Amino acid sequence: MSKVIAIGNFDGVHRGHQAILGAARRMAGDSGTVVALTFWPHPVTVLQPDTPLPLLCDIEDRVSLLRSYGADEVSIVEFTRAVAAWSPVEFIEKILGPLGPTAVVVGENFRFGAGAKADGRQMAALVGEDFGVCVLPMLCDGGPVSSSRIRAAIAAGDPRLAGQMLGRWFRYSGIVMLGDQRGRTLGFPTANLAVPPTKACVADGVYAGYLSHGGARWPAAISVGTNPTFDGLVRRVEAHGIDAPDLKLYGDKVGVDFVAHLRGQTRFDSREALVAQMRADVAAVRAAVADADMTLGTH
Numbered sequence: 001m002s003k004v005i006a007i008g009n010f011d012g013v014h015r016g017h018q019a020i021l022g023a024a025r026r027m028a029g030d031s032g033t034v035v036a037l038t039f040w041p042h043p044v045t046v047l048q049p050d051t052p053l054p055l056l057c058d059i060e061d062r063v064s065l066l067r068s069y070g071a072d073e074v075s076i077v078e079f080t081r082a083v084a085a086w087s088p089v090e091f092i093e094k095i096l097g098p099l100g101p102t103a104v105v106v107g108e109n110f111r112f113g114a115g116a117k118a119d120g121r122q123m124a125a126l127v128g129e130d131f132g133v134c135v136l137p138m139l140c141d142g143g144p145v146s147s148s149r150i151r152a153a154i155a156a157g158d159p160r161l162a163g164q165m166l167g168r169w170f171r172y173s174g175i176v177m178l179g180d181q182r183g184r185t186l187g188f189p190t191a192n193l194a195v196p197p198t199k200a201c202v203a204d205g206v207y208a209g210y211l212s213h214g215g216a217r218w219p220a221a222i223s224v225g226t227n228p229t230f231d232g233l234v235r236r237v238e239a240h241g242i243d244a245p246d247l248k249l250y251g252d253k254v255g256v257d258f259v260a261h262l263r264g265q266t267r268f269d270s271r272e273a274l275v276a277q278m279r280a281d282v283a284a285v286r287a288a289v290a291d292a293d294m295t296l297g298t299h
Contacts, residue, residue, distance in 0.1 A: 002032035005101040006071065008110060010038045011147040012056030013065035015167045016107060016138035021070040023134060024105045035099060036071035038062065039079040043116075046079050054200035056147060056154075061173055075099065088113035088126060096131075103132040109146070110135075140165050150200075157203035159258035163296050169209065169257035172201055172237055176249040179238065186271065188221070188278050190238040191249050193256065195224070201237065206262045206281055208288035211241040212255040218244040219289045221281045222256055228267040242282055260288040 006024040010017050024034045044053045057065065063074045077083065077095060086094065091112050096104065106120040118126075120135035127133065138145055145165045153162040154170055162170045172193065179192035191211060195201045204225035211220040218241035226232040239256045241247060262284050268274040 002028050002102040003035060003100060004028040004032060004103045004105060005035045005037050005075075005096065005099055006105045007037045008107060009042060009147070010036065010062055010066060011042060012150055012166060013062060013069060014145055014147065014150060014165050015140040016136075016145040018069045018167060019139075020105050020107055020136055021066070023136060024103075025070040027103050027105070027132075027134070032102075033072045034070055035073045035075055035101075036066040037075045037077065037095070037099070038066070039077050041079055043079050043084065046081060047084060052197060054151060054198060056150060056200050057171070057173070058199075061171075084116075085114050088118035088122060091118075092123065092126060096127075101131045103134065105134045105136065107138045108135055109138055140167075154200050154202050154258075157205055157261045159202060159207065159209070159260060160296070163259070169259055169292075169296065170202070171212075171255045171257050172199070173253060173255045174199075174237075176252055176254055178250055179236070186275055186278065188240045188275075188282075189246070190223075190240045191247065191254050191256075193237040193239075193254070195235045195237060202258050202261075204235075205264045207258050207260060208262055208285040208292075209239070209259045210255075210257040210289070211239045211244065212257065213247070213249060213252060216244075218242055219285050220256065221262075221278065221285045222258065223265075225265040228265055240278075240282075242285060259292045262288070 004024040004027045006020045008017060008020060021034065021036065028034050040059050042053060042055060044051060066074050110120055112118050120133055124133035150162050150165050159170050174193035176191045177194060202224055207222040207224065209220050209222050210217050220239045220241050223238045226235050237256055262281060268277065
């Protein structure tokens with residue numbers, strides 16, 4: 001029985017990663033096994049700890065996405081400086097050898113071994129006849145796609161560009177925390193998520209998107225920032241699920257999908273002005289999410 005290993009950091013599991021998993025699935029066939037091999041923590045955070053790297057998703061979401069895009073199994077390698085110092089031959093022997101692959105699929109930007117100097121083509125030369133190695137270009141609709149380009153699009157407040165490279169809307173997920181509860185008193189209750197520097201998040205502003213919890217999903221008006229009207233200091237994602245029931249989500253994990261940027265953060269002079277703008281934001285959200293998935297071509 002064939003066993004095909006798809007290797008990568010897979011941060012975000014974008015369309016380039018999905019192509020790797022798709023190729024592995026075709027090579028494995030219906031009766032074979034596809035194993036997604038990924039690394040945690042991200043190598044950059046280990047080798048360059050002073051370099052901020054906001055990740056597109058946590059390891060739990062990464063595993064879930066890898067399975068949804070075709071992996072039968074997910075193997076997580078704990079990345080350490082010792083692993084980084086292995087020679088290419090040691091990497092192959094210690095990581096791939098125990099898995100017994102019939103083939104390996106990697107992206108053209110995949111690097112391994114001490115100094116990250118070896119790539120997929122060198123892997124093919126080293127393993128000889130032991131197993132096949134397929135190297136794929138990292139492209140999306142003819143253009144390059146990478147986790148770093150997606151991070152840049154998100155940081156620029158462009159969820160549509162990020163979504164085109166991801167093949168789905170960018171999702172910010174986390175545990176709902178107790179906020180100031182002003183939204184509830186204003187008639188717009190929100191699910192509030194913290195924004196630590198280790199997680200990628202869109203630029204401050206107000207967005208149209210979705211709030212997901214369990215198997216349910218609602219259009220959402222989403223505010224990202226420090227809430228300047230009330231002199232807030234803590235950066236948060238605050239998602240108001242439109243037409244959602246009176247949700248009590250504290251302590252639950254939710255997903256917030258970003259579809260379109262509506263406006264920047266604004267300081268309002270009165271609660272009445274804020275409420276009027278929030279009503280306008282809700283109307284704008286309804287218009288923005290209409291046929292949004294169809295436009296992006298998500299599934």
